[in-house]
Amino acid sequence: MIRWRKGTVEGVRREWPGAVELDVSIDSDGTHRALAYPALVGRPEPGDTVLLNTTALAMGLGTGGYAMVVAVPDRLPPDPQGPGHLVKARYTPLQATLLGADEQDSPHHEVLRDADSLDGTPVVVADLHSALPPILAGLLAARPGARAVYVMPDGGALPAWFSMSIAQLKAAGALYATVTAGQAFGGDLEAVTVHTALLAARLVLDADVIVLAQGPGNLGTGTKWGFSGVSAGEAINAVAVLGGRPVASLRVSDGDARPRHVGVSHHSLTAYGRVALARAQVVVPELGGAFGTEVAAQAAALGERHELVPVGVEGLAEALAAAERDWGVRMSTMGRRLDGDLVYFLAAAAAGRHAAALLD
Structure with missing residues:
Protein backbone atom coordinates (compact mmCIF):
# COMPACT_ATOMS: atom_id res chain seq x y z
CA MET A 1 0.00 0.00 0.00
CA VAL A 72 6.88 18.35 8.37
CA PRO A 73 6.09 17.07 11.88
CA ASP A 74 8.32 19.45 13.83
CA ARG A 75 6.99 22.58 12.06
CA LEU A 76 3.31 22.27 11.18
CA PRO A 77 1.72 24.89 8.91
CA PRO A 78 -0.86 27.31 10.32
CA ASP A 79 -4.54 26.45 10.16
CA PRO A 80 -6.24 27.58 6.93
CA GLN A 81 -8.25 30.78 6.99
CA GLY A 82 -11.30 31.86 5.05
CA PRO A 83 -14.37 30.18 3.55
CA GLY A 84 -14.51 26.88 1.74
CA HIS A 85 -16.57 23.73 2.16
CA LEU A 86 -15.47 21.54 -0.74
CA VAL A 87 -13.52 18.58 0.61
CA LYS A 88 -11.21 16.98 -1.98
CA ALA A 89 -9.10 13.85 -1.68
CA ARG A 90 -12.03 12.97 0.57
CA TYR A 91 -11.58 10.58 3.48
CA THR A 92 -7.86 10.25 2.90
CA PRO A 93 -5.28 11.44 5.47
CA LEU A 94 -4.59 14.48 3.24
CA GLN A 95 -8.14 15.58 2.55
CA ALA A 96 -8.23 19.33 1.99
CA THR A 97 -11.01 21.88 2.34
CA LEU A 98 -11.26 24.38 -0.50
CA LEU A 99 -13.58 27.12 -1.74
CA GLY A 100 -15.57 25.83 -4.69
CA ALA A 101 -16.59 28.22 -7.44
CA ASP A 102 -20.10 26.82 -7.25
CA GLU A 103 -20.62 26.66 -3.47
CA GLN A 104 -22.82 29.07 -1.55
CA ASP A 105 -19.97 31.11 -0.03
CA SER A 106 -18.36 31.70 -3.42
CA PRO A 107 -18.66 35.09 -5.12
CA HIS A 108 -19.46 33.10 -8.28
CA HIS A 109 -22.37 31.15 -6.81
CA GLU A 110 -25.05 33.41 -8.28
CA VAL A 111 -23.53 33.13 -11.75
CA LEU A 112 -23.33 29.33 -11.56
CA ARG A 113 -26.44 28.48 -9.54
CA ASP A 114 -28.75 28.17 -12.53
CA ALA A 115 -26.11 28.09 -15.27
CA ASP A 116 -26.86 25.49 -17.91
CA SER A 117 -25.12 26.45 -21.15
CA LEU A 118 -21.65 26.94 -22.65
CA ASP A 119 -23.22 28.90 -25.53
CA GLY A 120 -21.32 27.02 -28.19
CA THR A 121 -17.85 27.46 -26.67
CA PRO A 122 -15.33 25.11 -28.32
CA VAL A 123 -13.95 22.53 -25.90
CA VAL A 124 -10.95 20.49 -27.05
CA VAL A 125 -10.86 17.10 -25.32
CA ALA A 126 -7.72 14.95 -25.13
CA ASP A 127 -6.80 11.92 -23.07
CA LEU A 128 -3.25 12.86 -22.00
CA HIS A 129 -1.94 15.89 -20.13
CA SER A 130 0.94 16.13 -22.61
CA ALA A 131 -1.58 17.25 -25.26
CA LEU A 132 -2.20 20.56 -23.46
CA PRO A 133 0.88 22.49 -24.71
CA PRO A 134 0.55 21.43 -28.38
CA ILE A 135 -3.20 22.13 -28.41
CA LEU A 136 -2.45 25.64 -27.15
CA ALA A 137 0.35 26.01 -29.70
CA GLY A 138 -2.03 25.21 -32.56
CA LEU A 139 -4.76 27.44 -31.13
CA LEU A 140 -2.60 30.50 -30.51
CA ALA A 141 -0.66 30.21 -33.77
CA ALA A 142 -4.00 30.58 -35.56
CA ARG A 143 -5.67 32.94 -33.08
CA PRO A 144 -3.15 34.96 -31.05
CA GLY A 145 -4.66 36.35 -27.89
CA ALA A 146 -7.42 33.75 -27.57
CA ARG A 147 -8.25 33.16 -23.92
CA ALA A 148 -7.74 29.48 -23.13
CA VAL A 149 -8.80 27.83 -19.87
CA TYR A 150 -7.78 24.33 -18.87
CA VAL A 151 -10.20 22.04 -17.06
CA MET A 152 -8.38 19.27 -15.20
CA PRO A 153 -10.47 16.29 -14.04
CA ASP A 154 -9.22 13.73 -11.55
CA GLY A 155 -8.04 10.91 -13.80
CA GLY A 156 -4.33 11.58 -13.33
CA ALA A 157 -2.58 13.71 -10.72
CA LEU A 158 -4.96 15.21 -8.19
CA PRO A 159 -2.92 18.37 -7.40
CA ALA A 160 -2.69 20.73 -10.37
CA TRP A 161 0.50 21.96 -8.68
CA PHE A 162 2.27 18.79 -9.87
CA SER A 163 2.22 20.08 -13.45
CA MET A 164 5.14 22.28 -14.37
CA SER A 165 3.49 22.72 -17.78
CA ILE A 166 0.55 24.57 -16.22
CA ALA A 167 2.89 26.94 -14.38
CA GLN A 168 5.01 27.57 -17.48
CA LEU A 169 2.06 28.06 -19.80
CA LYS A 170 0.45 30.54 -17.42
CA ALA A 171 3.69 32.44 -16.92
CA ALA A 172 4.08 32.72 -20.70
CA GLY A 173 0.52 33.95 -21.16
CA ALA A 174 -0.45 30.92 -23.26
CA LEU A 175 -2.92 29.64 -20.64
CA TYR A 176 -5.23 31.99 -18.78
CA ALA A 177 -6.35 29.78 -15.91
CA THR A 178 -7.08 26.26 -14.67
CA VAL A 179 -10.23 24.82 -13.11
CA THR A 180 -9.80 21.59 -11.14
CA ALA A 181 -12.80 19.26 -11.12
CA GLY A 182 -13.92 16.32 -9.00
CA GLN A 183 -11.21 15.17 -6.57
CA ALA A 184 -8.54 17.21 -8.40
CA PHE A 185 -7.52 20.45 -6.68
CA GLY A 186 -5.12 23.36 -6.86
CA GLY A 187 -6.57 25.20 -9.86
CA ASP A 188 -7.42 28.88 -10.01
CA LEU A 189 -10.99 27.74 -9.40
CA GLU A 190 -12.31 24.56 -7.82
CA ALA A 191 -15.42 22.72 -9.00
CA VAL A 192 -17.45 19.73 -7.83
CA THR A 193 -17.89 18.15 -11.26
CA VAL A 194 -16.60 18.44 -14.81
CA HIS A 195 -19.91 20.09 -15.68
CA THR A 196 -19.53 22.92 -13.17
CA ALA A 197 -15.85 23.25 -14.10
CA LEU A 198 -16.79 23.79 -17.75
CA LEU A 199 -19.43 26.33 -16.79
CA ALA A 200 -16.99 28.16 -14.52
CA ALA A 201 -14.39 28.25 -17.29
CA ARG A 202 -16.86 29.91 -19.63
CA LEU A 203 -19.03 32.05 -17.37
CA VAL A 204 -16.56 33.07 -14.65
CA LEU A 205 -13.22 33.03 -16.50
CA ASP A 206 -14.65 34.08 -19.87
CA ALA A 207 -12.84 31.42 -21.86
CA ASP A 208 -12.82 31.62 -25.64
CA VAL A 209 -11.67 28.00 -25.82
CA ILE A 210 -11.58 25.34 -23.11
CA VAL A 211 -9.11 22.45 -23.10
CA LEU A 212 -10.05 19.38 -21.07
CA ALA A 213 -7.54 16.60 -20.39
CA GLN A 214 -6.51 14.64 -17.32
CA GLY A 215 -3.56 15.79 -15.25
CA PRO A 216 -0.07 14.25 -15.42
CA GLY A 217 0.45 10.62 -14.51
CA ASN A 218 -2.35 8.74 -16.26
CA LEU A 219 -3.11 5.18 -15.19
CA GLY A 220 -3.23 2.35 -17.71
CA THR A 221 -3.31 -1.43 -17.51
CA GLY A 222 -2.77 -2.49 -21.13
CA THR A 223 -6.46 -3.40 -21.42
CA LYS A 224 -9.21 -1.94 -23.57
CA TRP A 225 -11.09 -0.29 -20.72
CA GLY A 226 -8.53 0.01 -17.92
CA PHE A 227 -7.18 3.46 -18.74
CA SER A 228 -7.95 6.68 -16.92
CA GLY A 229 -8.13 8.59 -20.21
CA VAL A 230 -11.31 6.72 -21.16
CA SER A 231 -12.96 9.64 -19.34
CA ALA A 232 -12.31 11.69 -22.49
CA GLY A 233 -15.45 10.10 -23.89
CA GLU A 234 -17.42 11.13 -20.82
CA ALA A 235 -16.08 14.66 -21.24
CA ILE A 236 -17.47 14.77 -24.79
CA ASN A 237 -20.88 13.94 -23.34
CA ALA A 238 -20.59 16.67 -20.68
CA VAL A 239 -19.63 19.32 -23.25
CA ALA A 240 -22.52 18.35 -25.52
CA VAL A 241 -25.18 18.29 -22.80
CA LEU A 242 -24.12 21.81 -21.79
CA GLY A 243 -24.37 23.17 -25.31
CA GLY A 244 -20.64 23.44 -26.01
CA ARG A 245 -18.88 22.40 -29.20
CA PRO A 246 -16.89 19.24 -28.43
CA VAL A 247 -13.66 18.85 -30.41
CA ALA A 248 -11.97 15.46 -30.04
CA SER A 249 -8.18 15.41 -30.25
CA LEU A 250 -6.88 12.06 -31.46
CA ARG A 251 -3.93 10.40 -29.78
CA VAL A 252 -1.64 9.51 -32.69
CA SER A 253 1.88 8.11 -32.61
CA ASP A 254 4.55 6.67 -34.84
CA GLY A 255 7.12 6.53 -32.03
CA ASP A 256 5.38 4.40 -29.42
CA ALA A 257 6.88 0.93 -29.08
CA ARG A 258 3.47 -0.54 -28.21
CA PRO A 259 1.54 -1.59 -31.34
CA ARG A 260 -1.82 -0.69 -29.78
CA HIS A 261 -0.78 2.97 -29.75
CA VAL A 262 0.76 3.18 -33.24
CA GLY A 263 -1.37 5.24 -35.61
CA VAL A 264 -4.55 6.16 -33.76
CA SER A 265 -4.31 4.82 -30.20
CA HIS A 266 -6.85 2.21 -29.21
CA HIS A 267 -7.68 4.48 -26.28
CA SER A 268 -8.95 7.20 -28.64
CA LEU A 269 -10.99 4.63 -30.54
CA THR A 270 -12.54 3.36 -27.29
CA ALA A 271 -13.15 6.75 -25.65
CA TYR A 272 -14.64 8.41 -28.71
CA GLY A 273 -16.06 5.35 -30.43
CA ARG A 274 -17.72 3.63 -27.46
CA VAL A 275 -17.90 5.96 -24.44
CA ALA A 276 -18.82 9.23 -26.16
CA LEU A 277 -22.54 9.02 -26.89
CA ALA A 278 -22.82 12.64 -28.06
CA ARG A 279 -21.64 13.81 -31.46
CA ALA A 280 -18.27 15.58 -31.62
CA GLN A 281 -15.99 16.95 -34.27
CA VAL A 282 -13.04 14.54 -34.44
CA VAL A 283 -9.96 16.25 -35.84
CA VAL A 284 -8.06 14.03 -38.25
CA PRO A 285 -4.58 15.48 -38.95
CA GLU A 286 -3.58 15.38 -42.61
CA LEU A 287 -0.15 13.85 -42.09
CA GLY A 288 0.51 12.71 -45.65
CA GLY A 289 2.20 9.59 -46.93
CA ALA A 290 1.39 6.00 -46.04
CA PHE A 291 1.24 6.77 -42.33
CA GLY A 292 -1.26 9.58 -42.88
CA THR A 293 -3.41 7.24 -44.97
CA GLU A 294 -3.32 4.66 -42.16
CA VAL A 295 -4.36 7.26 -39.58
CA ALA A 296 -7.26 8.43 -41.74
CA ALA A 297 -8.41 4.82 -42.24
CA GLN A 298 -8.31 4.13 -38.48
CA ALA A 299 -10.17 7.36 -37.72
CA ALA A 300 -12.85 6.44 -40.27
CA ALA A 301 -14.19 3.96 -37.71
CA LEU A 302 -15.41 6.97 -35.72
CA GLY A 303 -17.29 8.44 -38.67
CA GLU A 304 -20.63 6.80 -37.95
CA ARG A 305 -20.90 8.49 -34.57
CA HIS A 306 -18.96 11.71 -35.10
CA GLU A 307 -18.11 14.32 -37.72
CA LEU A 308 -14.59 13.74 -39.03
CA VAL A 309 -12.78 17.02 -39.72
CA PRO A 310 -9.55 16.79 -41.74
CA VAL A 311 -7.12 19.53 -40.67
CA GLY A 312 -3.85 20.34 -42.41
CA VAL A 313 -0.68 20.43 -40.37
CA GLU A 314 1.35 22.81 -42.54
CA GLY A 315 3.37 25.14 -40.34
CA LEU A 316 2.46 23.38 -37.11
CA ALA A 317 5.90 21.81 -36.60
CA GLU A 318 7.36 25.32 -36.65
CA ALA A 319 4.62 26.56 -34.31
CA LEU A 320 5.39 23.74 -31.87
CA ALA A 321 9.11 24.48 -31.89
CA ALA A 322 8.43 28.18 -31.38
CA ALA A 323 6.05 27.49 -28.50
CA GLU A 324 8.60 25.27 -26.79
CA ARG A 325 11.25 27.95 -27.17
CA ASP A 326 9.15 31.01 -26.34
CA TRP A 327 7.03 29.54 -23.55
CA GLY A 328 9.82 27.57 -21.89
CA VAL A 329 7.61 24.49 -21.83
CA ARG A 330 8.92 21.02 -22.60
CA MET A 331 6.95 19.20 -25.28
CA SER A 332 7.10 15.59 -24.14
CA THR A 333 4.84 12.54 -24.12
CA MET A 334 5.82 9.26 -22.48
CA GLY A 335 9.44 10.45 -22.56
CA ARG A 336 9.36 11.26 -26.29
CA ARG A 337 10.13 14.77 -27.49
CA LEU A 338 9.20 16.56 -30.72
CA ASP A 339 11.87 14.75 -32.71
CA GLY A 340 10.86 11.38 -31.24
CA ASP A 341 7.12 11.43 -31.96
CA LEU A 342 6.29 14.56 -33.97
CA VAL A 343 2.96 13.23 -35.22
CA TYR A 344 1.61 13.02 -31.65
CA PHE A 345 2.15 16.75 -31.19
CA LEU A 346 0.93 17.60 -34.70
CA ALA A 347 -2.36 15.79 -34.06
CA ALA A 348 -2.94 17.74 -30.84
CA ALA A 349 -1.92 21.03 -32.46
CA ALA A 350 -4.32 20.35 -35.33
CA ALA A 351 -7.15 20.11 -32.78
CA GLY A 352 -6.12 23.50 -31.42
CA ARG A 353 -6.01 24.93 -34.94
CA HIS A 354 -9.54 23.68 -35.60
CA ALA A 355 -10.82 25.18 -32.33
CA ALA A 356 -9.42 28.51 -33.45
CA ALA A 357 -11.38 28.22 -36.71
CA LEU A 358 -14.59 27.72 -34.71
CA LEU A 359 -14.11 31.20 -33.21
CA ASP A 360 -14.64 32.87 -36.60
Missing part, protein backbone atom coordinates in the same frame (compact mmCIF):
# COMPACT_ATOMS: atom_id res chain seq x y z
CA ILE A 2 2.29 2.78 1.28
CA ARG A 3 6.01 2.76 2.00
CA TRP A 4 6.63 5.18 4.88
CA ARG A 5 10.04 6.73 5.53
CA LYS A 6 11.56 9.60 7.48
CA GLY A 7 14.05 11.88 5.80
CA THR A 8 16.03 15.06 6.25
CA VAL A 9 15.82 17.92 3.79
CA GLU A 10 19.28 18.66 2.34
CA GLY A 11 18.27 21.45 -0.02
CA VAL A 12 15.82 22.88 -2.52
CA ARG A 13 16.33 21.78 -6.12
CA ARG A 14 13.75 24.02 -7.80
CA GLU A 15 10.23 25.25 -7.30
CA TRP A 16 7.23 26.42 -9.29
CA PRO A 17 3.81 27.72 -8.21
CA GLY A 18 2.34 25.26 -5.75
CA ALA A 19 5.27 22.83 -5.51
CA VAL A 20 8.81 22.58 -4.15
CA GLU A 21 11.27 19.93 -5.33
CA LEU A 22 13.78 18.89 -2.68
CA ASP A 23 16.84 16.76 -2.09
CA VAL A 24 16.04 14.55 0.88
CA SER A 25 18.35 12.16 2.70
CA ILE A 26 16.48 8.99 3.60
CA ASP A 27 17.97 6.89 6.37
CA SER A 28 20.15 4.08 4.97
CA ASP A 29 18.89 4.78 1.43
CA GLY A 30 20.86 7.81 0.22
CA THR A 31 19.59 11.08 -1.21
CA HIS A 32 16.52 11.24 -3.43
CA ARG A 33 14.20 13.74 -5.08
CA ALA A 34 11.13 14.63 -3.05
CA LEU A 35 8.15 16.85 -3.78
CA ALA A 36 6.18 18.97 -1.33
CA TYR A 37 3.00 20.98 -1.80
CA PRO A 38 3.37 23.92 0.62
CA ALA A 39 -0.37 24.62 0.67
CA LEU A 40 -0.88 21.15 2.16
CA VAL A 41 2.16 20.53 4.35
CA GLY A 42 3.94 23.85 4.72
CA ARG A 43 7.27 24.72 3.14
CA PRO A 44 10.08 22.34 4.12
CA GLU A 45 13.46 23.96 4.74
CA PRO A 46 16.98 22.46 4.81
CA GLY A 47 17.47 20.56 8.02
CA ASP A 48 13.80 19.75 8.51
CA THR A 49 12.75 16.21 9.30
CA VAL A 50 10.01 15.14 6.89
CA LEU A 51 7.63 12.21 6.75
CA LEU A 52 7.63 10.67 3.28
CA ASN A 53 5.55 8.37 1.13
CA THR A 54 8.19 6.62 -1.00
CA THR A 55 5.90 4.21 -2.86
CA ALA A 56 6.23 5.84 -6.30
CA LEU A 57 9.98 6.25 -5.80
CA ALA A 58 10.37 2.55 -5.02
CA MET A 59 8.27 1.60 -8.05
CA GLY A 60 10.45 3.70 -10.34
CA LEU A 61 7.50 5.56 -11.85
CA GLY A 62 8.24 8.13 -14.55
CA THR A 63 6.76 11.59 -14.02
CA GLY A 64 5.48 10.59 -10.59
CA GLY A 65 8.61 8.93 -9.27
CA TYR A 66 9.15 11.25 -6.31
CA ALA A 67 9.21 10.68 -2.60
CA MET A 68 6.17 12.69 -1.54
CA VAL A 69 6.33 14.86 1.57
CA VAL A 70 3.38 13.96 3.77
CA ALA A 71 4.22 16.17 6.76
